[in-house]
Amino acid sequence: MTVVPVALGPAPDPLLSDAITRAGAAVVPLPDAHALVWAGNDPAEFPDELPDAVRWVQLPSAGVEAWFGAGVVQRRPDVQWTSAAGAYAATVAEHTLALLLAGVRALPEQASATTWRQQEFFDRVGTLRGSRIAILGAGGIGRALIPMLTAVGATVVAVTRSGRPVDGAAETVPAGRTDDVLARVDHVVVAAPATEATRHLLDRDRLALLHPHSWVINVARGSLVDTDALVDALRDKRIGGAGLDVTDPEPLPDGHPLWTLPNVIVTPHCSNPPSLRAPAYADHVAENVRRFVSGTQLLAPIDPAVGY
Amino acid sequence: MTVVPVALGPAPDPLLSDAITRAGAAVVPLPDAHALVWAGNDPAEFPDELPDAVRWVQLPSAGVEAWFGAGVVQRRPDVQWTSAAGAYAATVAEHTLALLLAGVRALPEQASATTWRQQEFFDRVGTLRGSRIAILGAGGIGRALIPMLTAVGATVVAVTRSGRPVDGAAETVPAGRTDDVLARVDHVVVAAPATEATRHLLDRDRLALLHPHSWVINVARGSLVDTDALVDALRDKRIGGAGLDVTDPEPLPDGHPLWTLPNVIVTPHCSNPPSLRAPAYADHVAENVRRFVSGTQLLAPIDPAVGY
Numbered sequence: 001m002t003v004v005p006v007a008l009g010p011a012p013d014p015l016l017s018d019a020i021t022r023a024g025a026a027v028v029p030l031p032d033a034h035a036l037v038w039a040g041n042d043p044a045e046f047p048d049e050l051p052d053a054v055r056w057v058q059l060p061s062a063g064v065e066a067w068f069g070a071g072v073v074q075r076r077p078d079v080q081w082t083s084a085a086g087a088y089a090a091t092v093a094e095h096t097l098a099l100l101l102a103g104v105r106a107l108p109e110q111a112s113a114t115t116w117r118q119q120e121f122f123d124r125v126g127t128l129r130g131s132r133i134a135i136l137g138a139g140g141i142g143r144a145l146i147p148m149l150t151a152v153g154a155t156v157v158a159v160t161r162s163g164r165p166v167d168g169a170a171e172t173v174p175a176g177r178t179d180d181v182l183a184r185v186d187h188v189v190v191a192a193p194a195t196e197a198t199r200h201l202l203d204r205d206r207l208a209l210l211h212p213h214s215w216v217i218n219v220a221r222g223s224l225v226d227t228d229a230l231v232d233a234l235r236d237k238r239i240g241g242a243g244l245d246v247t248d249p250e251p252l253p254d255g256h257p258l259w260t261l262p263n264v265i266v267t268p269h270c271s272n273p274p275s276l277r278a279p280a281y282a283d284h285v286a287e288n289v290r291r292f293v294s295g296t297q298l299l300a301p302i303d304p305a306v307g308y
Numbered sequence: 309m310t311v312v313p314v315a316l317g318p319a320p321d322p323l324l325s326d327a328i329t330r331a332g333a334a335v336v337p338l339p340d341a342h343a344l345v346w347a348g349n350d351p352a353e354f355p356d357e358l359p360d361a362v363r364w365v366q367l368p369s370a371g372v373e374a375w376f377g378a379g380v381v382q383r384r385p386d387v388q389w390t391s392a393a394g395a396y397a398a399t400v401a402e403h404t405l406a407l408l409l410a411g412v413r414a415l416p417e418q419a420s421a422t423t424w425r426q427q428e429f430f431d432r433v434g435t436l437r438g439s440r441i442a443i444l445g446a447g448g449i450g451r452a453l454i455p456m457l458t459a460v461g462a463t464v465v466a467v468t469r470s471g472r473p474v475d476g477a478a479e480t481v482p483a484g485r486t487d488d489v490l491a492r493v494d495h496v497v498v499a500a501p502a503t504e505a506t507r508h509l510l511d512r513d514r515l516a517l518l519h520p521h522s523w524v525i526n527v528a529r530g531s532l533v534d535t536d537a538l539v540d541a542l543r544d545k546r547i548g549g550a551g552l553d554v555t556d557p558e559p560l561p562d563g564h565p566l567w568t569l570p571n572v573i574v575t576p577h578c579s580n581p582p583s584l585r586a587p588a589y590a591d592h593v594a595e596n597v598r599r600f601v602s603g604t605q606l607l608a609p610i611d612p613a614v615g616y
Binding site (some may be wrong): 064094 | 396399402403405406407409412413415416418419420421422423424425426430431433434435436437455456458459460461473508559560562568572573574575576577578579581582583584607
């Protein structure tokens with residue numbers, strides 16, 4: 001039996017080498033490889049040409065719009081591409097829960113207080129218990145988030161392209177009925193992939209459907225929310241607040257109103273920091289190499305037709 | 309069949325009147341009552357004498373050390389006293405989770421940032437996933453917290469007086485082995501009742517057992533943590549941070565170092581604000597009146613011998 005040859009790029013990486021070998025494959029130079037596991041974040045560094053023998057490429061990010069934008073995926077439609085969708089889902093879901101709880105419990109303002117403002121915060125501290133939360137896009141992150149929200153007593157309305165029932169959600173609704181959902185939930189989590197179809201998924205009209213106590217959490221991509229409309233809604237106190245791990249533009253420039261508006265928590269795209277990301281990617285790679293070796297369906301296949 | 313007569317004090321309260329009547333009892337003046345449901349927070353306002361016919365008193369707080377301190381409970385050891393222990397458990401547990409996640413995810417500092425400090429926060433954002441958390445005292449709050457922590461991938465070591473297994477905890481350890489537990493957990497939640505035995509439960513020696521990344525969350529009573537020792541540990545960065553809904557002294561005076569130390573979140577005893585507290589107490593009262601009427605074991609009986 002020959003050992004399946006897998007290349008690793010753009011640079012040697014002990015954690016990933018170990019993942020590949022413990023999954024039963026061998027790490028080889030790219031010209032000898034049947035698969036390529038990529039660990040670089042910049043699509044411009046990706047090889048212009050892949051050897052004909054390469055049948056599978058693993059990309060390191062969960063959202064792959066940048067790889068489409070640079071034409072990397074389209075150059076070789078005959079190859080099976082996989083993303084890391086799902087690999088970082090648990091940590092990003094945890095960050096989402098942290099942002100939502102911090103918002104509802106008024107923690108940022110309490111953390112910066114320097115005197116005992118109990119009466120004021122009595123009126124500001126809310127609960128997720130008994131609340132209804134829309135998750136726009138129930139991929140890996142959304143699915144990982146559902147049991148966390150359920151554990152604090154919230155119910156979830158999942159909004160997906162198909163509307164096919166999502167495990168653990170009280171309801172799953174097709175994307176065409178997003179407006180109806182937004183009008184009757186307490187909070188909104190944006191966790192959909194960034195595609196042409198999801199640009200400004202939360203636009204001015206949809207933000208206007210939310211309640212004055214609603215928090216908007218975006219852990220997907222900045223482009224899914226209309227930033228100017230969000231700033232206006234926050235300024236006019238038409239929503240409760242926003243927790244943003246991603247922004248548009250990103251990085252958020254100095255002096256942008258989102259830095260100083262109350263009831264906004266910006267975390268600089270760090271829901272999945274390298275320290276948590278590296279071992280999670282290695283586990284994902286190990287599982288996919290195992291599947292590639294045994295010829296079974298790979299995790300997180302990319303569909304060039306839909307862009308993720 | 310006569311309807312059980314229950315008094316309500318110190319003032320009329322529609323939510324509680326409704327709870328008492330829907331549980332099958334009647335609201336009557338104290339001289340005619342067999343039970344007293346109390347809604348006031350100040351033990352000094354409690355009646356000096358109770359009619360002989362009163363066999364049960366329901367107090368509105370979960371922690372009842374103030375009622376012992378004022379001698380209220382001791383005056384009538386022949387009466388069955390009950391606390392509201394457990395009634396507010398879910399909301400306080402949610403607050404605990406919010407504080408712990410905010411700490412581990414470095415949210416307070418991120419919320420006050422005004423520029424994109426991604427590299428810095430890459431090194432600061434941690435996770436509860438895979439972490440081990442000690443809960444000191446597994447009463448209502450601790451038990452409500454366990455499934456929330458489990459949902460984010462943490463494991464719980466419950467520390468209780470008896471050490472009898474607590475549902476959902478990976479381990480339950482008797483209080484005599486607290487030191488061993490503190491030395492091998494990532495974070496500590498203080499959720500024990502305030503008694504003579506638990507004063508400075510987290511003292512200087514025990515704080516010294518924690519790790520540099522450990523967060524200390526106190527949602528019980530300020531007296532359970534040695535404040536001066538905590539301030540020193542925070543100043544010297546010997547622990548990761550502290551999330552405190554309760555303090556000693558309380559209210560925390562202006563100018564106290566806890567207000568301005570980084571990595572401290574003080575919430576001014578508002579984990580269970582009146583808006584969440586009132587309906588939760590009414591539900592607790594309704595259940596206990598139902599049990600009193602039917603002669604079954606009441607929720608949250610107070611044991612004068614242990615002080616809670």
